[in-house]
Amino acid sequence: MYPFAYHRPSSIEEAVALLADPEAKALAGGQTLIPVLKQRLAMPEALVDLGRIESLKGIRREGDAVIIGAGTTHADVAASPLVREALPALADLAGLIGDPQVRNRGTLGGSVANADPSADYPAAVLGLGATVHTDRRAISADDYFLGLFTTALEGGELVTAVSFAVAEVAAYRSVRNPASGYAVAGVFVARVGQGVRVAVTGAGPSAFRATALEQALADSFTPEAARAVSWPEEGLNEDLHASPAYRAALIPVLAARAVAACCGTVASG
Amino acid sequence: MSIPIRLTVNGRAVEVTVEPRILLVEVLREQLGLTGTHVGCDTSQCGACVVWLDGRSVKSCAVLAVQCDGSAVTTIEGLADGEVLHPMQAAFREHHGLQCGFCTPGMVMSAVDLVHRNPRPTEAAIATGLYGNICRCTGYRGIVNAVRAGAEAMEQS
Incomplete structure (x- = not known):
């Protein structure tokens, strides 16, 4: 790994301010980013660790939607009684990602922001017509995935949550x-x-x-x-x-x- | 840029200073001398480096040490009670759950985490629960037998 500076903000606002630096990169669960850094495929000058931002975590039901914080791990989505009841297909999908150790670290927001062509979550985001919430706006899933590792996110824009409509x-x-x-x-x-x-x-x-x-x-x-x-x-x-x-x-x-x-x-x- | 971090490793409070790019496994092995945690593939596939971070199994080659500041880490060295093996370790020995032994620390840490969440795992649950751990010797039969026996022994202990 090339050397980098490390920041650990405790709020979304603080994180977004740090990510305004184009040389900084957000670190969520790190299950993709850390291997990428190890292979020297990326060399950010600074990492902004989102792991201690409590407002990015959690799962709640609002009317016909299940809203999942971007920092919620795959393991937590897979095990959530709320998701199991409202959207069992989403819980099942989360439980298939990678392996148990990857699911204990990897996050919904990290997967959605990275937009790996072979990642599982994008299929659910698009298939359920979800809405991707960021620090500055809400993006419809249909407008979100633009191409290979390419999304509608602007530089420094942070995914904060995804709301999934409950399907029949x-x-x-x-x-x-x-x-x-x-x-x-x-x-x-x-x-x-x-x-x-x-x-x-x-x-x-x-x-x-x-x-x-x-x-x-x-x-x-x-x-x-x-x-x-x-x-x-x-x-x-x-x-x-x-x-x-x-x-x-x-x-x-x-x-x-x-x-x-x-x-x-x-x-x- | 070096950063001081505090960890609780196998119940013992430690303070180390690390560069941000240093991995958790590097701190465990090179700074704390806990070489029971192995580095196999170094690409987060093989699972030889599995430890528990705040009670959850993780691949310590895919976690930065700075991310663990304030957390509790349990390694294979923290499992036995003095000279008395953990029931899962004893089951691996009894049921030939290893040959060369390189994957064993990670296998055992994943297996105990699996049993903590699912005290009576079926054979299929053991197979999916150990998806992130690769063994090149045993063909897995002995490992699955060991995890079943280890789960039963954990329930009785």
């Missing part, structure tokens, strides 16, 4: 890389009222909505309807784990598994 039913299914746990492809399906939202992670440069699947599932909310959709491989990721064609084949299959889980016909997968 929802489920997430993925194929994980067995070594890293990252999604080779993952599909989040949610039914809210008459509408269906389908979000895909792992397959493209960033999480995206699968509108063809949404339309097919709005007509018929069945695994068969999802599986009948043919997904084009153009623009999908290619790496040593999977070809674009394989990822294209996975998308309808995982959507079908998620729909089956929504309908209670399949317990796991």
Whole structure:
């Protein structure tokens, strides 16, 4: 690691003031950033440790939304009785991220701000039509993920919370890389009222909505309807784990598994 | 830039001065001499470096020491009661949960944390609970048997 200065603010205001320095970087759980620093892929002059800002942590219900503080760990989301009751698919997803030790440190805000193309949380944020709250505004999920590790966040803008609308039913299914746990492809399906939202992670440069699947599932909310959709491989990721064609084949299959889980016909997968 | 930090390591209050880029595992091994915590992959995959930070298992190669200021850390050295092994350590020995032993400290720390949250883990729960720990020797059979036996022994002790 290159050397850096270290700040440990105790309030959001203090953190935002420190992050106004373009050479400073926010440190949340550090489960991505610390490995990145170790590989010398980043060399910030200062880290702003968000770990002691209590107002960034916690889970609460407000009407039809579950609001989760950006500093809440994956383990806390997975274990939360409130999330388990209101949005079990979100608790399940949080419980699949990385491994138990990563989940004990990694945070929702860190994942959402980093926008790794293979991260799980972006699928839920987009699939549930969540709102990303920052120190200065609220951003709709549909406007948030812009590309590879690219979001609508401005320089120095800090994610403070994400509010998830409670879905009628929802489920997430993925194929994980067995070594890293990252999604080779993952599909989040949610039914809210008459509408269906389908979000895909792992397959493209960033999480995206699968509108063809949404339309097919709005007509018929069945695994068969999802599986009948043919997904084009153009623009999908290619790496040593999977070809674009394989990822294209996975998308309808995982959507079908998620729909089956929504309908209670399949317990796991 | 060096920063003084206070830790409680295995119940003992310690104060060390660290550069911000120093990892928790480096403080444990190099400044405090607690070499039971191993560095395997150094990329937060293998789990040889697992310790408890305020009661939760973490990969100490993926935590900066400065982040731990004021926290309690438990390492493998803090598990046994003098010469008496922790029931999970005894179970690993009894059930051949190790061969070369390099992964063992992290395996045991993850396993005890798992049992703290789930006192009677099924075989599947043990497998998912140890997802972050890699062993190259045992094929895991002995480890799973050891964790089951260790969980039972912990319940009885």
